[in-house]
Amino acid sequence: VVGDTRIDREVHSVCPFCGVGCQLTFKIRDDKILYAEGRDGPANEERLCIKGRFGFDYIHNPERLTTPLIRKEGIAKDDVATLDPANPLTHFREASWEEALELAANGLIQVRETKGGNALAGFGSAKGSNEEAYLFQKLVRTGFGTNNVDHCTRLCHASSVAALLETVGSGAVSAPFNEAENAEVIMVIGSNPTINHPVAATFFKNAVKKGAKLIIIDPRGQSLSRHATYMLQEKPGTDVALLNSMMHVIVKEGLTDKDYIKNHTENFAELKAHLDGFSPEAMEKVTGIDPDLIRDVAREFATAKSSIIFWGMGISQHVHGTDNSRCLISLSLMTGQVGRPGTGLHPLRGQNNVQGASDVALIPMFLPDYQSVEDPVIRERFEKFWNADIDPNKGLTVVEITEAVHKGTINGMYIMGENPAMSDPNVSHAREALSLLDHLVVQDLFLTETAAYADVVLPASAWPEKDGTVTNTNRQVQMGRAAVPMPGDARQDLWIIQEMAKRLGLDWNYGHVKEVFTEMTQVMGSIKGISWDRLENADAVIYPCESPEDPGQPLIFTENFPTKNGLGKFVPASLISPDETPDQDFPTVLTTGRLLEHWHTGSMTRRSEVLDAVEPEPIVHMAPGMMENLEILPGDLVTVSSRRGQLDIKVRADGGVQNGMIFIPFCYAEAAANLLTNDALDPFGKIAEVKFCAVKVEKKKMP
Numbered sequence: 064v065v066g067d068t069r070i071d072r073e074v075h076s077v078c079p080f081c082g083v084g085c086q087l088t089f090k091i092r093d094d095k096i097l098y099a100e101g102r103d104g105p106a107n108e109e110r111l112c113i114k115g116r117f118g119f120d121y122i123h124n125p126e127r128l129t130t131p132l133i134r135k136e137g138i139a140k141d142d143v144a145t146l147d148p149a150n151p152l153t154h155f156r157e158a159s160w161e162e163a164l165e166l167a168a169n170g171l172i173q174v175r176e177t178k179g180g181n182a183l184a185g186f187g188s189a190k191g192s193n194e195e196a197y198l199f200q201k202l203v204r205t206g207f208g209t210n211n212v213d214h215c216t217r218l219c220h221a222s223s224v225a226a227l228l229e230t231v232g233s234g235a236v237s238a239p240f241n242e243a244e245n246a247e248v249i250m251v252i253g254s255n256p257t258i259n260h261p262v263a264a265t266f267f268k269n270a271v272k273k274g275a276k277l278i279i280i281d282p283r284g285q286s287l288s289r290h291a292t293y294m295l296q297e298k299p300g301t302d303v304a305l306l307n308s309m310m311h312v313i314v315k316e317g318l319t320d321k322d323y324i325k326n327h328t329e330n331f332a333e334l335k336a337h338l339d340g341f342s343p344e345a346m347e348k349v350t351g352i353d354p355d356l357i358r359d360v361a362r363e364f365a366t367a368k369s370s371i372i373f374w375g376m377g378i379s380q381h382v383h384g385t386d387n388s389r390c391l392i393s394l395s396l397m398t399g400q401v402g403r404p405g406t407g408l409h410p411l412r413g414q415n416n417v418q419g420a421s422d423v424a425l426i427p428m429f430l431p432d433y434q435s436v437e438d439p440v441i442r443e444r445f446e447k448f449w450n451a452d453i454d455p456n457k458g459l460t461v462v463e464i465t466e467a468v469h470k471g472t473i474n475g476m477y478i479m480g481e482n483p484a485m486s487d488p489n490v491s492h493a494r495e496a497l498s499l500l501d502h503l504v505v506q507d508l509f510l511t512e513t514a515a516y517a518d519v520v521l522p523a524s525a526w527p528e529k530d531g532t533v534t535n536t537n538r539q540v541q542m543g544r545a546a547v548p549m550p551g552d553a554r555q556d557l558w559i560i561q562e563m564a565k566r567l568g569l570d571w572n573y574g575h576v577k578e579v580f581t582e583m584t585q586v587m588g589s590i591k592g593i594s595w596d597r598l599e600n601a602d603a604v605i606y607p608c609e610s611p612e613d614p615g616q617p618l619i620f621t622e623n624f625p626t627k628n629g630l631g632k633f634v635p636a637s638l639i640s641p642d643e644t645p646d647q648d649f650p651t652v653l654t655t656g657r658l659l660e661h662w663h664t665g666s667m668t669r670r671s672e673v674l675d676a677v678e679p680e681p682i683v684h685m686a687p688g689m690m691e692n693l694e695i696l697p698g699d700l701v702t703v704s705s706r707r708g709q710l711d712i713k714v715r716a717d718g719g720v721q722n723g724m725i726f727i728p729f730c731y732a733e734a735a736a737n738l739l740t741n742d743a744l745d746p747f748g749k750i751a752e753v754k755f756c757a758v759k760v761e762k763k764k765m766p
């Protein structure tokens with residue numbers, strides 16, 4: 064609002080919600096953010112969605128933690144049912160920072176000294192800055208003495224990254240999503256960008272207006288299909304069958320890019336032989352898609368001058384998530400649709416900094432820039448630089464850590480800004496694990512469902528309260544700036560991590576956050592050319608960026624791939640059924656996801672007045688036909704149960720959901736979708752199959 068007299072200052076920063084990474088300006092009065100406006104950032108060109116525009120009042124919510132808390136003696140860890148996040152003093156007592164930090168660190172030290180570093184683990188956050196993520200993983204590796212460090216990427220694109228690293232040698236996107244505007248064909252698969260990446264979706268719509276053809280493939284209908292030339296609503300969990308049959312058509316009809324295959328790839332002969340049995344006719348029963356439609360879509364994709372693929376959790380969150388991504392990569396490689404304007408592979412990253420947190424190694428198998436922790440040469444280089452030993456074995460992932468706690472081999476955890484008591488699959492099992500820990504330290508804004516199990520709770524800073532960088536889905540490293548002060552005695556996360564590090568015996572002395580960023584540029588070749596001052600001026604620089612003069616490279620794989628021989632590799636994928644298929648007892652497929660208004664586990668957006676007013680209560684989305692069969696009306700209560708749990712929830716009619724399938728958003732603590740989901744893992748990415756499990760739906764029996 065030009066000349067708005069309600070505000071007394073404004074601060075340029077970045078939206079804290081999704082991986083699009085919209086640049087914005089906070090409009091502030093009396094140290095309160097009144098609203099935000101979109102800036103002309105490379106990812107948003109002044110646009111914002113409802114969350115970016117109206118979702119900031121969570122930071123001023125009265126439930127914000129403003130002082131450290133210590134569990135009261137005699138209050139059992141699993142005594143969470145009576146705990147009210149607005150009134151934590153029934154279970155916790157307030158403490159000074161000194162007392163809380165001593166207790167927090169000493170509990171971890173005790174585990175380390177009695178059981179060894181590998182009895183500890185840390186979950187960092189994709190909602191913090193790159194600098195916080197970098198220091199957190201460094202603390203776990205050099206202070207705890209373990210590589211057991213992970214974050215929500217494990218529930219996000221871990222399988223996509225596994226496939227990308229295996230085939231094309233780089234886990235990040237090959238082109239920004241804005242390249243959709245240079246594409247003749249845009250394929251969106253297993254993704255609902257209008258809901259999950261709303262501003263990116265506007266670029267797709269613009270591209271269609273300019274003449275691009277949009278192909279959407281998803282078991283759930285979505286509003287973006289109104290702009291699509293093709294909408295393929297396949298049976299859930301059948302992406303490998305569908306993509307293999309598309310590739311079968313491309314090979315049989317001679318539509319491959321033979322020069323590209325010859326000069327840039329390997330292993331095509333093996334893939335070609337593998338595809339023989341995947342004709343669209345043979346796969347029709349599996350996918351439910353008309354073979355002619357598959358042929359049309361395959362021809363469009365292969366023969367366009369430029370085709371680009373976007374995918375989301377519908378691809379990655381399966382036991383065959385890595386196979387799904389392998390197929391997408393093969394499809395791009397065999398048609399030469401990569402490395403040129405308007406082409407590429409783009410797994411749309413979820414959280415605002417999940418790309419950055421992964422880049423800086425908040426993951427158990429890699430050191431910064433995806434350098435293997437198991438490689439002795441790389442490890443030695445980091446040991447010298449960090450002046451500390453690093454465990455030679457890769458660590459455990461999110462769900463594996465839960466299992467290790469149940470087995471008694473992990474006994475202490477430090478969790479910064481993650482909420483596994485809501486986000487983990489089969490969440491009762493995950494919650495039980497939290498209650499079994501000898502020592503749990505949680506650092507967060509609110510008394511989250513996870514903090515309820517903590518021994519020590521450390522009140523942290525919200526994104527609009529801190530300086531730091533984040534990296535969006537496009538690989539754009541962007542500058543965030545503190546806009547308002549922290550409430551009460553809450554502290555900067557960077558300060559808290561350092562205080563913990565000191566007590567764990569590390570001699571760190573970072574002053575300004577830019578000192579951490581500078582250290583990152585010394586160990587990460589991808590951002591070597593980006594300095595703090597450069598970012599202060601430019602606000603965003605895309606990586607790879609090799610020198611101060613390098614403008615950064617939006618398109619990668621233009622010449623070759625960052626693999627050992629420079630070639631992209633075809634990896635065939637076979638049909639693997641979901642881990643748990645519907646049967647007589649549990650005949651319906653449950654899939655989970657987000658709503659436009661609510662972010663992830665809801666810890667922020669459920670405390671945002673505007674956003675929670677729009678979507679205030681848990682709802683199960685169901686096909687009208689299925690409702691009719693069950694004699695259910697919109698608003699009726701149903702009981703949904705799986706082999707792992709059950710919940711009561713209101714019904715919403717949704718014509719986009721197939722019969723025999725339901726959708727439940729996972730942001731509502733009062734009906735947590737993850738009570739039902741399956742924790743079976745993809746063997747490569749170690750991601751859980753939260754997009755598919757078998758459930759039973761019954762009309763709620765009233766007493």
Ligand code: SF4
Binds near residue numbers: 082107112263
């Ligand atoms: Fe924020 Fe994502 Fe919305 Fe942009 S699209 S305003 S980054 S939530």
